[in-house]
Amino acid sequence: MKTNRTFTMLKPDAVEDGHIGAILAKINEAGFKIVAMKMTQMSRRDAQLFYAIHADRPFFSSLVEFMVSGPIVAAILEKENAVEDFRALIGATNPADAAEGTIRKLFAKSIQCNAVHGSDSDENALIESEFHFATREIF
Numbered sequence: 001m002k003t004n005r006t007f008t009m010l011k012p013d014a015v016e017d018g019h020i021g022a023i024l025a026k027i028n029e030a031g032f033k034i035v036a037m038k039m040t041q042m043s044r045r046d047a048q049l050f051y052a053i054h055a056d057r058p059f060f061s062s063l064v065e066f067m068v069s070g071p072i073v074a075a076i077l078e079k080e081n082a083v084e085d086f087r088a089l090i091g092a093t094n095p096a097d098a099a100e101g102t103i104r105k106l107f108a109k110s111i112q113c114n115a116v117h118g119s120d121s122d123e124n125a126l127i128e129s130e131f132h133f134a135t136r137e138i139f
């Protein structure tokens with residue numbers, strides 16, 4: 001995958017609250033092109049693997065239960081400087097610290113139920129994209 005791509009999930013809280021359309025509109029307005037997208041529900045094993053880097057953190061089991069609690073929307077986004085620009089668009093992990101106008105400021109409920117995920121590096125964008133999508137699902 002090219003390095004001008006990042007991976008995102010609209011998390012169960014955002015989907016349950018009916019924010020899919022509004023969040024995708026913000027993503028499009030910010031200049032990202034959607035090159036892969038699906039609505040799916042992660043299994044417990046999926047969530048444990050996806051967030052394996054956080055396995056030792058005290059919030060890990062709660063995070064896994066949250067991520068399997070309902071459907072998510074997974075997508076791959078394309079834009080120059082995608083990883084960094086998308087993290088700026090979504091704002092800080094904790095919505096209380098997120099800048100005005102960011103997706104998490106607008107839609108997140110808490111540090112855990114924070115509406116969206118965004119990859120933190122080109123390397124992880126590729127790993128996370130391949131976790132969720134087959135090559136034939138990426139355009």
Ligand code: CMP
Nearest residue numbers: 054059063093111112113114116117118
């Ligand atoms: P995300 O960007 O997907 O990466 C890891 C996730 O763990 C994060 O968003 C939050 O959903 C969750 N998370 C991070 N820190 C905390 C915390 N202190 N308490 C609970 N959940 C957290």
